Amino acid sequence: MIELVGLRKEFTTKAGVVTALDGIDLAVPDAAIHGIVGPSGAGKSTLIRCLTLLERPTAGEVKIDGEDLAALPQRQLRTQRHRIGMVFQHVNLFDSRTAEANVAYPLRVCGAPKRQAGARAHELLELVGLADRGRSYPAQLSGGQRQRVGIARALAAEPSVLLCDEPSSALDWATTRQILELIQRVNRTLGLTVLVITHEMAVVRQVCDSVSLLAEGRIVQSGPIGEMVTDYGSPLARELIPLAARPVGAAGAQLEVSFSSADFSVRDVLRLLTDLGPDTAIETGTLETLAGHRVGRFQIETAAAAVPRVIGQLEAAGLHVIAADQPKTQDDAVSRLPGPPPGPAVPRAAAGAVGGAGRPGGAPNPDGEGVAS
Numbered sequence: 001m002i003e004l005v006g007l008r009k010e011f012t013t014k015a016g017v018v019t020a021l022d023g024i025d026l027a028v029p030d031a032a033i034h035g036i037v038g039p040s041g042a043g044k045s046t047l048i049r050c051l052t053l054l055e056r057p058t059a060g061e062v063k064i065d066g067e068d069l070a071a072l073p074q075r076q077l078r079t080q081r082h083r084i085g086m087v088f089q090h091v092n093l094f095d096s097r098t099a100e101a102n103v104a105y106p107l108r109v110c111g112a113p114k115r116q117a118g119a120r121a122h123e124l125l126e127l128v129g130l131a132d133r134g135r136s137y138p139a140q141l142s143g144g145q146r147q148r149v150g151i152a153r154a155l156a157a158e159p160s161v162l163l164c165d166e167p168s169s170a171l172d173w174a175t176t177r178q179i180l181e182l183i184q185r186v187n188r189t190l191g192l193t194v195l196v197i198t199h200e201m202a203v204v205r206q207v208c209d210s211v212s213l214l215a216e217g218r219i220v221q222s223g224p225i226g227e228m229v230t231d232y233g234s235p236l237a238r239e240l241i242p243l244a245a246r247p248v249g250a251a252g253a254q255l256e257v258s259f260s261s262a263d264f265s266v267r268d269v270l271r272l273l274t275d276l277g278p279d280t281a282i283e284t285g286t287l288e289t290l291a292g293h294r295v296g297r298f299q300i301e302t303a304a305a306a307v308p309r310v311i312g313q314l315e316a317a318g319l320h321v322i323a324a325d326q327p328k329t330q331d332d333a334v335s336r337l338p339g340p341p342p343g344p345a346v347p348r349a350a351a352g353a354v355g356g357a358g359r360p361g362g363a364p365n366p367d368g369e370g371v372a373s
């Protein structure tokens with residue numbers, strides 16, 4: 001169990017105090033996989049550094065299995081750190097050691113006899129699917145294989161928590177999928193609690209049970225994936241169910257319609273949307289199944305004069321309707337993921353809309369079913 005209570009981190013710089021974490025409260029239950037997403041500068045890396053106590057929090061508690069690591073003196077902290085395994089974006093292996101020796105290294109440092117450490121390393125390499133590559137050196141392994149060695153090494157000291165900081169951003173999508181499957185397998189077989197920091201919503205879609213959106217050092221939305229995707233119009237719902245690009249040149253009023261197949265059949269919604277009259281057309285849409293919820297999100301264009309009638313008709317049918325590209329509330333508004341930090345003139349928690357496709361540059365979502373008309 002990971003528990004953060006009122007976690008705060010300030011950095012004192014020549015230009016003044018920078019508040020990187022502004023009171024984070026978060027509880028990740030045992031054996032869950034929790035994602036942390038947020039725009040650049042949101043505080044993700046600081047959060048992970050505070051979790052490992054590489055960075056001392058200014059205030060607050062960092063509890064792993066009930067023990068507040070932030071309150072421990074340095075010497076005790078060193079021995080408690082074995083509870084936390086770390087997987088980084090760029091795995092940092094010793095080039096002059098074999099894969100097996102790299103995995104055995106943390107055990108050797110803790111004084112484990114060579115034979116015992118070697119046997120454990122072999123076991124772990126087997127777990128990550130590299131049983132036959134123990135004698136290979138990092139230069140003889142692919143990027144994905146090196147990341148597997150990194151995961152095996154992170155597991156060597158039998159941690160109860162695995163922290164993954166952008167574990168797949170240096171990998172292609174096929175390899176990313178394999179690494180995520182491995183993280184999921186490790187989570188299920190060893191019962192590890194996993195925290196994944198990522199800027200890729202596709203990573204959250206594939207492995208996370210729950211997710212938090214961080215912006216300007218605060219959690220602005222957090223919860224199980226099923227709840228987030230059905231909180232229609234919220235920043236995380238919009239990121240988790242991204243819309244494919246709509247045709248250029250659409251000039252009318254844009255409305256966004258969301259629903260869950262638990263409440264509506266896709267066929268009925270499509271029939272309703274196509275029967276709204278000649279001045280209304282479906283621009284783009286996505287159907288996605290996440291955490292057992294099949295959620296649909298459509299953007300329709302309609303003549304300005306028809307907006308009240310169209311909204312009335314859709315709402316009367318029980319569908320969720322908002323003006324497209326508008327965040328649900330002013331407070332929910334955060335920058336698109338990933339993206340530059342909001343400009344200094346933008347007030348906190350009102351830093352622009354999250355909307356459109358969630359992958360960089362509007363690239364197709366590998367999991368979603370884009371249905372642009």
Ligand SMILES: Nc1ncnc2c1ncn2[C@@H]1O[C@H](COP(=O)(O)OP(=O)(O)OP(=O)(O)O)[C@@H](O)[C@H]1O
Nearest residue numbers: 011013018019020039040041042043044045046047
């Ligand atoms: N050592 C430091 N000294 C001063 N300010 C810092 C320090 N480390 C981080 N910050 C500031 O804290 C804020 C959060 O930074 P952090 O690196 O945690 O963001 P991030 O979410 O990881 O961003 P990215 O996605 O770009 O990696 C930023 O405003 C950053 O400039």
Ligand SMILES: [Mg+2]
Nearest residue numbers: 041044045046
């Ligand atoms: Mg970072």
